[in-house]
Amino acid sequence: MVEPQSLQNLSAEELRELTTRLMTQLRHQSALLDKLTHENALLKRMKFAAQSERFNPEQKSLLEDEIEADLAAVATEIDALQEAQAPAKLEEKKVPKRAPLPANLPRREIRHEPASTTCACGCQMKRVGEDVAEKLDYVPGVFTVERHIRGKWACAKCETIHQVPVDPHVIDKGIPTTGLLAQVLVAKYADHLPLYRQEAILGRAGLAIPRSTLAQWVGSCGVQLQPLVDAMKAELLQHRVLHADETPVAMLKPGNGKTHRAYLWAYATGAFEATRAVVYDFCESRSGEHARRFLGDWRGSLTCDDFSGYKALIASGVTEVGCLAHARRKFFDLHA
Known part of the structure; x- marks a missing residue:
């Protein structure tokens, strides 16, 4: 700090120099304050704000099912009270149209007929129609047992036994x-x-x-199923555009009972390709050697993030396609 009394003894040149130094310090303090304010806002957002960058309309509230159940229960009680208070009401209640049950579902008919078709007056009643109501039923996991019986056939002359071989x-x-x-x-x-x-x-x-x-x-x-995976991988490597990413998974290390961070590498075809396929490659590390081993001699356009493990692939001739979702994330953080 500069005392006010000492300022009177300074020359014009010294005053300009002091002003310049103080303005420099002020700009530095202002920039530092802005930096700390930004970091504080970022940390508060990481700790308290929603982690998703956008609202997913498919993510529903856990309470919605309970609300719907409560509303249905209240509506049922109201209908029961109204029927009890006005049993002679002739107006038909408006029921919302319900989609018919799928025709491919197996149907089991349950018939409800009177015990006797003779009227109280003694006449024989004649059937004039029927009402059909379909109810959707569910039987939890029905287990059945297959009994494979292979007959044995013997030839008395050849003294041999013939039997159909076991199916694979x-x-x-x-x-x-x-x-x-x-x-x-x-x-x-x-x-x-x-x-x-x-x-x-x-x-x-x-x-x-x-x-x-x-x-x-x-x-x-x-x-x-490994041959199917190999066939999918061969088909995958025929495409010119691939997507790659890796995600950590916990792997239990044998012997010491502790978990180790392994990685599940995913390779997928492009969004506009006719073949929609994803092949997963489980590896014990995040080394770029796993990606080079999986892709082999493939040379195309690889959509990935800026992970350093892909850099050796890029250097060997693979075309890098930057992931716009990762780039957008930085702009989103700055905007937030």
């Missing part, structure tokens, strides 16, 4: 059919239903199948 199965000498295996895989990977929950579902049906057995089924199916 995904799991030799296992109890699951392809239908059950498909259900386990779809429930686990498409419906995100862990094996321990599937174990409980099977248990309610009276089937004691431990999750270790279910895990063995999943592993065996993975081996059997």
Whole structure:
């Protein structure tokens, strides 16, 4: 700080120099204040604000289902009260049109007929029509057992036995059919239903199948499906534009019981390609060597973020296509 009394003893040149120095300090303090204000706003947004950059219309409130259920319950109670108060009301209630049930669903007819078709007056009644009401029913997981019976045929003259060979199965000498295996895989990977929950579902049906057995089924199916993965990869590498990204997943390290950060690399065709395919490559690290090994001699346009692991691919002849979603994210942060 400069004392006011000392300013009187300064020359004009010294005053200009002092003013310049003070203005420089003021600009520096102002810039520092702006920087700290921005960082504080960014940290508060990262901690308290919504993480998504836009509202997803498919993301519904968890309370909406409860609200709809409560409204339906109240409407049912109101209808019951109105019917009790005015049973002789002849006006038909306006019911919203309901879409017909799909024609491909199997139908089971349940007929309701009077115990006797003889009228109280003694005359025989004649059928003049019927009313049909369709109700949608659901039977949880219906399990059936396939009994494969292979007859043995013997020739007395040749002293030989003939029998039809066993059909190939995904799991030799296992109890699951392809239908059950498909259900386990779809429930686990498409419906995100862990094996321990599937174990409980099977248990309610009276089937004691431990999750270790279910895990063995999943592993065996993975081996059997590997040729399909290889064919998808070969088809994928025929396209000139690919998308690539990697996401961390927790992997349990054998022996020490601790988790290790592994990565699931995803490769997909372009949005405007006729073939819509995604191939996943599980790797234990984020090294760019995994991407180079997967793509091999492929040389096309790769849409990816600015991760350094792709730089060796770019240097070897792959055309880099910057991801606009990542670029937009920076502008969005600055705007927010």
